[in-house]
Amino acid sequence: MVTGQGPVTITDVARLAGVSPGTASKALNGRAGISAGTAIRVQEAAEQLGYQPNALARGLLTGRSFTVGLITTDSFGRFSIPVVQGVEDALGPGRILVFLCESRDDRLREQHYLQALLERRVDGIIVTGRRQDQREPIGRDLRVPVVYAMAYSSDPADLSLVPDDEDGGALAVRHLLSTGRTTIGHVTGPRRFRAAVLRAAGAEQALAAAGLGLAGGQAWYGEWTEEWGRRGADLLLRAAPGLDAVFCGNDQIARGVADRLRETGLRVPEDVALVGFDNWAVIATACRPPLTTVDMNLRQLGRAAGERLLAAVDGHPSSGLQLLPCSLVVRESSRPRGSGMLDEGGQ
Amino acid sequence: MVTGQGPVTITDVARLAGVSPGTASKALNGRAGISAGTAIRVQEAAEQLGYQPNALARGLLTGRSFTVGLITTDSFGRFSIPVVQGVEDALGPGRILVFLCESRDDRLREQHYLQALLERRVDGIIVTGRRQDQREPIGRDLRVPVVYAMAYSSDPADLSLVPDDEDGGALAVRHLLSTGRTTIGHVTGPRRFRAAVLRAAGAEQALAAAGLGLAGGQAWYGEWTEEWGRRGADLLLRAAPGLDAVFCGNDQIARGVADRLRETGLRVPEDVALVGFDNWAVIATACRPPLTTVDMNLRQLGRAAGERLLAAVDGHPSSGLQLLPCSLVVRESSRPRGSGMLDEGGQ
C-alpha cells in the first residue's frame, strides 16, 4: 500500500485517477458535479494507495477539527468512567475523537490542558468531575462551547448536567414504602456533600408524603465507607429499635449496614430491607444479599452531555442546570416480605 | 482579548509588533537570530492579543501533532485507569494530548478508531486492555510506533509491557513465609486467565524454594468473585485443616475468604494470614482486617508505556515482552503472629 516514503496525499490519488486534486476531493467527499465514472475511479485509486486524508490539513481549512476535549477535574475514578463511555457513545467511534485531560483538581494543570485544547482547535469541551458541587467556570469567552457533566458551573449561562439526587432519594424511599416498610432509617455520607444532603431531602420528602418521618428522627451523616455503615447501623438500631428498612447514601455504606445487621442477627430483607445508592456493581452484587440501589444513569448522562455539545457546536446551545433522572435497580435486599421462595412462611 | 471575529493569528501578532510573521514565529519559539528587544515586543503583542498558535497548521508543516492515541481494548475499567494516569504522567499536562478510544473488545470499532487516529496524524499509539493474554497486533506497517501496555501483541517485534504476575505470586508467598507461615493455600480465578496461572506458578515456585508445597496439594481455580472466595475457603479448610495462610488471586477472592474465615471462627491474621492481589483500594481497605496485597504498579506501567512511546517517536524504538515488577502492600491481614498490640499473648 504505502509505496514511497511519506503518507500518500490526495494529489497522489488524483494523479493515479487521472484527475486534479480538487476533483479528487469532491469525489471522495461525495460532492455534486462529479460524474459517476470519475467518482468510482477516484475511490478505487484512494483504496489502492491506502489513502488517509490528513485531518490536520482539513481542520486547518474548514475550522472544524472533529475533536472535543474532556477535562475531568477529579481524578478520574468510578464516576467518570461511565460518563466518558456515554460521551463516546454520543460521538460515535472515530467520527469525533476525545482528548482526555485529567486535571486532578489542580487549577494550574487544568489551565494548561485548556490551553492545549484550544491550540488544537477542539470543537468543544466537556468538563466532568466527581463532585456535584458548584465549581468555577473553566474559563471565559472560550470561542468553543462547554458542557459540564457531573460538575456544575457557577455561571448560569453554562450548561450543566447532573443527576437528580433528590429524586433518587425519593425513589428509594417510595420503593421501600411500596414493599410495606414504614420505619425507614437513613445513613449517609458527610453533610458537606451536596449529594448527601439532597438524597436525604428527597427521602424525607417521600416519607412526608406518606405521613411519615425518618426512623430515629434524623439522617445519620458520616463517611462514604463500609466502616461508617457498620457504626451507623449500630446507632440507628439503638435510636429506632423497630426499624424495618434502611436507605443508605451509597452502596458502600449499605454494605456495611448489611454486614452489621447480619452480625446482629437481623435478616436482610426479611427483618430489615436495604437500599443503596450508586449501583456500583462490584459492591452491590457482592453484598449479602445483593443490593437494591439507585442508579444515576451516568452513562446516559455522558451521552446527553455529548449530544448537547454537538448541538452547541452546530449552533444550538443550551444553558442552565439540568437534572437527569435516576432509576432504581431492584435486587434481593428489598424483596417484599413473604415473597420469594426461600422465606415463605418464614416469618 | 479576542477583538474581531475568528481567532488571532501570528500575522496579527506580527503586525502589532511591527515585524513580519516569520520573525514573530522565530521570536515566539525562541529561535536564534532575533534581537532581545524584538523578542520581547513580539511576546508582549502575543500576550496582549491572547494569541494561541494553531496546532493544526504547525502539525501540518512539521509532521508532528503532539498527540497520541490510546486504544483500550477492554471496557475501560479499574485496570485501565491507573495505566491511563501513568501515561498522562509521562506525557505531561498539555505537552502531548491523548485521544481516548474505547474499542470495547470490538474489532470493528478498533479499526475505526485506528483509522481516525492515523488520519489525525497521531505521533504514536498505546494499546491497553484488561487481559494480559496475547492479542493480535492492532495493525501492520502503521507509520507510527505502537506500545502495548497491559496487553501484549503476538508479534515479538512489538513492544509489550505487562506486570510480572509470576513475580507477584512469589512475592506474596515469600512474605507469608517470612511471617512464619508454612501451610499456605491458594484460591484464585479461572484457569483460562493467564494471570491466574502465572500467579499460582510464582507461588508454587517460592514454596518449592522453601521445600514446601501448596496446602491441599493444589491451587483452587474458580472465579474472580467474593462468592467464590467464600466457597474456596470452605474447600480449602476441608482439604487442609492445619492451614495458616491463604494467598488469593485477587482482592475480591481474598475478601470472600476473610469473611468466611471469620464466620468459621478463625481469626485473621492470628490464625490464618491472608494476602490478596491487585491492591484495589476499595476492596483491600474495606476488608476486615485490611488486606495485605500485591500491587501491579499499573501507574508506573502506564508511565513506562508513555516514556517508551516517546522514545520510539524520537527514533529509539524497543521491542519484545517486558515484565514490570510488582510490589507488596502490607496491611493488617498478614501481621506476624505475636506482633501488634491487640493480640499480645492472645494466642
Add this chain to the structure above:
DNA sequence: ATCGCTAAGGCAAAGGTTTTCGCAATGTGA
C-alpha cells in the same frame, strides 16, 4: 573609502485539503 563580516529581520515556499470560479465540452432547441 572600500571590503568583509555579522547580526537582524524580511520573503516566499511548503505542508494537504477544500472550495469558488471559470472554462471547455457536450447536448438541446430553434
Add this chain to the structure above:
DNA sequence: TCACATTGCGAAAACCTTTGCCTTAGCGAT
C-alpha cells in the same frame, strides 16, 4: 448552423505556521 444551457472538471486561492535563504544595515579593519 448558431445561441444557449448544462455538466464536468481544472486552476488557484485560502487556511496558518515554520524555515531556509536572502537582503540590509551596521561595524571594524585595512
